[in-house]
Amino acid sequence: MTEMKKVDCRGLPCPQPVLDTKAALEQSSAPLVVIVDNEASCSNVSRFAQSQGARVTVERHGGDYHLTIEPGQHAPAAELPPITCSVAPGRNTVIYVSSAFMGRGDDELGAVLMAGFLDTLSHFNDLLSHAIFVNGGVRLAVEGSPVLEQIRQIEQLGAEVLVCGTCLNHFGIKDKLVVGCVSNMYSIIETLSRATRIIQP
Secondary structure (H helix, E strand, O other): OOOOEEEEOOOOOOOHHHHHHHHHHHHOOOOEEEEEOOHHHHHHHHHHHHHOOOEEEEEEEOOEEEEEEEOOOOOOOOOOOOOOOOOOOOOOEEEEEOOOOOOOOOHHHHHHHHHHHHHHHHHHOOOEEEEEEOHHHHHHHEOOOOOHHHHHHHHHOOOEEEEEHHHHHHHOOHHHEOOOEEEOHHHHHHHHHHOOEEEOO
16 A cells, blocks of 8 residues: 655644645645644644545644545535634734735836835834735735745744735636735634734835
């Protein structure tokens, strides 16, 4: 019997285990085992896989969780479940981006200003908990965006990047998402309701 492929996500920050699982499921329809080292990642990966129509079995091995994922066992859900990540204390500012441009009047200038805004956010990384992208703002997180590195930097510094799934579907670019995780309105509202400060460029 062929050994199942293993995806070792131990030590990876949220939402990377979900992204790695998504990539593995897209590469093959064969069953696989995803290994994570915390309950939040176990829950997130399990809910994501189930939303894609897979059957998930979880086994505990010491401090690790081994999730056996069998694709194609059920009908996939219409929308991805919310991903919950723990946020370091003191991070309570949410960036809410609803356009690919900053301000109104000239889109070329607006694109330059948005790039500068996202680049400058790295200096406030100890305050940011989330960056939310909705409507035209989701275009900034997909293939061809000129600010992918800036958004990746925000994510690498500890902020969670949420990208509206409904918006991605509307523009037909869900399969082109490069950075951040697909989210839904429930998670977006929940995140905004917990924030003490919301900045909209």
